Amino acid sequence: xxxxxxxxDIAIALNLSPSTVSRxxxxxxxxxxxxxxxxxxxxxxxxYQSNPNALSLKNKRSFSIGIVVPELANSFxxxxxxxxxxxxxxxxxxxxxxxxxxxxxxERTNANHLANRSVDGLLISMSSxxxxxxxxxxxxxxxxxxxxxxxxxxxxxxxxxTSANFTGSYNATQSLIKSGRKRIAVLANAPQLSITNERLxxxxxxxxxxxxxxxxxxxxxxxxxxxxxxxxxxxxxxLLALTDQPDAIFITSDRISISCIRALxxxxxxxxxxxxxxxxxxxxxxxxxxxxxxxxxxxxxMGQIAMxxxxxxxxxxxxxxxxETRVIDTEYHGMEKEN
Amino acid sequence: xxxxxxxxDIAIALNLSPSTVSRxxxxxxxxxxxxxxxxxxxxxxxxYQSNPNALSLKNKRSFSIGIVVPELANSFxxxxxxxxxxxxxxxxxxxxxxxxxxxxxxERTNANHLANRSVDGLLISMSSxxxxxxxxxxxxxxxxxxxxxxxxxxxxxxxxxTSANFTGSYNATQSLIKSGRKRIAVLANAPQLSITNERLxxxxxxxxxxxxxxxxxxxxxxxxxxxxxxxxxxxxxxLLALTDQPDAIFITSDRISISCIRALxxxxxxxxxxxxxxxxxxxxxxxxxxxxxxxxxxxxxMGQIAMxxxxxxxxxxxxxxxxETRVIDTEYHGMEKEN
DNA sequence: TTGAAAGCGCTAACAT
DNA sequence: ATGTTAGCGCTTTCAA
Numbered sequence: 001x002x003x004x005x006x007x008x009d010i011a012i013a014l015n016l017s018p019s020t021v022s023r024x025x026x027x028x029x030x031x032x033x034x035x036x037x038x039x040x041x042x043x044x045x046x047x048y049q050s051n052p053n054a055l056s057l058k059n060k061r062s063f064s065i066g067i068v069v070p071e072l073a074n075s076f077x078x079x080x081x082x083x084x085x086x087x088x089x090x091x092x093x094x095x096x097x098x099x100x101x102x103x104x105x106x107e108r109t110n111a112n113h114l115a116n117r118s119v120d121g122l123l124i125s126m127s128s129x130x131x132x133x134x135x136x137x138x139x140x141x142x143x144x145x146x147x148x149x150x151x152x153x154x155x156x157x158x159x160x161x162t163s164a165n166f167t168g169s170y171n172a173t174q175s176l177i178k179s180g181r182k183r184i185a186v187l188a189n190a191p192q193l194s195i196t197n198e199r200l201x202x203x204x205x206x207x208x209x210x211x212x213x214x215x216x217x218x219x220x221x222x223x224x225x226x227x228x229x230x231x232x233x234x235x236x237x238x239l240l241a242l243t244d245q246p247d248a249i250f251i252t253s254d255r256i257s258i259s260c261i262r263a264l265x266x267x268x269x270x271x272x273x274x275x276x277x278x279x280x281x282x283x284x285x286x287x288x289x290x291x292x293x294x295x296x297x298x299x300x301x302m303g304q305i306a307m308x309x310x311x312x313x314x315x316x317x318x319x320x321x322x323x324e325t326r327v328i329d330t331e332y333h334g335m336e337k338e339n
Numbered sequence: 340x341x342x343x344x345x346x347x348d349i350a351i352a353l354n355l356s357p358s359t360v361s362r363x364x365x366x367x368x369x370x371x372x373x374x375x376x377x378x379x380x381x382x383x384x385x386x387y388q389s390n391p392n393a394l395s396l397k398n399k400r401s402f403s404i405g406i407v408v409p410e411l412a413n414s415f416x417x418x419x420x421x422x423x424x425x426x427x428x429x430x431x432x433x434x435x436x437x438x439x440x441x442x443x444x445x446e447r448t449n450a451n452h453l454a455n456r457s458v459d460g461l462l463i464s465m466s467s468x469x470x471x472x473x474x475x476x477x478x479x480x481x482x483x484x485x486x487x488x489x490x491x492x493x494x495x496x497x498x499x500x501t502s503a504n505f506t507g508s509y510n511a512t513q514s515l516i517k518s519g520r521k522r523i524a525v526l527a528n529a530p531q532l533s534i535t536n537e538r539l540x541x542x543x544x545x546x547x548x549x550x551x552x553x554x555x556x557x558x559x560x561x562x563x564x565x566x567x568x569x570x571x572x573x574x575x576x577x578l579l580a581l582t583d584q585p586d587a588i589f590i591t592s593d594r595i596s597i598s599c600i601r602a603l604x605x606x607x608x609x610x611x612x613x614x615x616x617x618x619x620x621x622x623x624x625x626x627x628x629x630x631x632x633x634x635x636x637x638x639x640x641m642g643q644i645a646m647x648x649x650x651x652x653x654x655x656x657x658x659x660x661x662x663e664t665r666v667i668d669t670e671y672h673g674m675e676k677e678n
Numbered sequence: 679t680t681g682a683a684a685g686c687g688c689t690a691a692c693a694t
Numbered sequence: 695a696t697g698t699t700a701g702c703g704c705t706t707t708c709a710a
Contacts, residue, residue: 003481004455049451049455052455052456052457053392053456053457054396056392057392057393057396060342062392064456072417073414075412078417079412081411082412085438094452096435097435098433098436099424112388113391113433115343116343116389116390116391117391118391142342258622261626262625262626265626282623283597284601284621284627286601287604287627287628288623288626289626
């Protein structure tokens with residue numbers, strides 16, 4: 001049984017009362033310098049660490065924050081988490097990371113567990129399947145600080161940070177059009193997601209501005225967000241089977257982008273007749289396929305901002321009523337690769 | 340302030356004592372069916388969740404386990420974590436994931452924090468820089484169940500699980516030799532790591548068995564494990580600059596493999612004169628470069644096994660004295676890609 | 679300057 | 695079958 005030393009142990013060893021030890025360790029003003037030194041020295045010598053559970057129970061404060069993301073094995077999220085951690089670490093907060101695998105049930109369980117585990121706040125990027133937000137609303141109403149990032153929702157009023165999905169998408173589509181593509185198909189992520197709709201809207205607007213028709217036949221939904229390769233391959237096959245074949249594919253998400261490239265390769269599609277452009281934060285995407293252009297989100301930065309927002313919520317003395325939704329621009333990586 | 344309902348609240352609302360409520364909720368045998376129903380119904384209606392901090396404090400048991408890995412943005416680890424979670428979830432355990440970015444300090448902080456946070460056990464894969472294991476020894480001596488996976492160490496006696504690094508490496512090198520390669524260079528990970536040495540040993544043995552000389556000139560160390568691209572590129576440049584250029588590169592780690600491919604591409608090395616083979620668990624590695632052969636570790640499976648071992652340690656009635664180090668075979672993906 | 683005591687939410691003897 | 699009480703480790707009045 002793992003049993004670290006307690007304040008009581010120190011008190012007994014030093015013939016002091018627990019309260020004195022507690023105050024000494026936290027540098028309380030009432031304690032004499034001498035006692036403080038004795039206590040801290042001894043505490044260090046036995047490598048004393050306070051029990052966070054007891055502290056949380058007492059203080060309703062844990063100096064840890066919970067992170068809920070769909071998938072760690074997704075570059076965007078692991079980069080965002082790195083950003084979150086960098087800020088959290090500086091401010092003395094620990095991070096507890098959980099993943100949902102895009103399951104609403106797991107999402108609810110994780111969020112509730114974190115809340116009960118008395119994290120001081122929650123950073124969440126929604127799962128693709130979630131349509132019922134009551135569990136979050138309840139937590140939020142009960143006073144748990146929540147910040148949404150990337151996959152945000154309208155239903156809860158708080159700080160949010162997301163990418164300029166519309167613009168990123170618009171520019172990428174523009175670029176395809178400029179390069180002469182006439183029939184641009186889309187592989188879209190689950191339609192419940194904010195990011196999906198924004199990205200699709202950017203695509204539509206680009207078509208419109210170029211007086212090109214929007215053709216629903218060219219849209220394919222990948223409800224599993226690219227986690228199910230077969231779903232993506234089927235979508236690609238059905239696009240290739242169209243009598244009026246598309247000459248480009250625009251993809252609204254990272255995992256789908258990868259799966260699409262794989263599918264095109266395995267179907268022996270000609271990379272010259274089929275241009276591919278999509279959102280991706282994979283760190284190897286530039287190595288994948290000669291002509292793959294992509295939109296990259298500033299994931300690390302988004303993580304940092306999200307954590308800063310959460311800190312603001314947590315550490316604010318009075319309730320915050322003015323909330324901000326930050327939109328971070330994306331980077332477009334076209335074919336002419338510099339650097 | 341987030342403040343969930345407590346057992347006391349329920350007790351007051353239902354005019355019962357806290358202990359009755361507690362027992363009813365945990366289906367205690369002493370409680371009448373009627374009371375049980377009343378209590379559970381009410382608890383459900385207000386969405387009562389027990390406070391894990393209080394439980395941990397009381398029971399010295401948290402039903403959560405801590406995970407310490409170098410880097411989440413590394414396919415191997417995110418896959419291993421998925422394996423860990425799958426077992427943990429089935430057994431009612433939560434996982435708390437932390438990453439060290441290969442910093443010993445972060446590693447120590449994380450491990451200590453998790454231990455104090457009263458996780459019931461620890462799953463750890465060592466950071467590349469760590470040479471002082473006293474913090475782990477201390478935790479272990481104090482009774483914290485620890486299981487090592489992948490990057491294991493000899494210094495602590497407990498359950499461990501790792502890959503057949505020697506054999507995987509041996510076979511990959513054999514394969515390079517069979518295909519006619521004569522001068523096989525190596526990009527090696529930090530030499531502190533168990534996996535680095537095992538993989539290097541496999542390489543050496545393959546040379547030996549083929550009566551080929553081991554040439555230290557062909558070995559390059561990447562102490563940053565591929566996180567520092569420049570380090571890898573420099574290594575590649577220096578290999579290409581050799582008067583007697585290597586005709587193959589064997590790489591002992593995932594991140595270095597990726598960086599090496601990128602470096603070769605940016606240096607315009609001819610993929611036909613320079614064969615590349617390395618360890619990688621990236622899910623896009625097969626798309627990267629036509630002739631890249633790779634050794635894949637069974638990461639998910641390793642995670643599952645590690646978690647099972649940890650459960651055994653945690654839930655064993657009496658102290659375990661017989662420890663096992665499981666070695667899991669690797670998959671070699673050569674050039675003839677089926678499927 | 680220090681100590682005693684109560685309480686955070688929960689459980690488990692020990693009553694009743 | 696249910697209630698009372700003490701205690702997990704810590705902080706914080708209140709008292710000395």
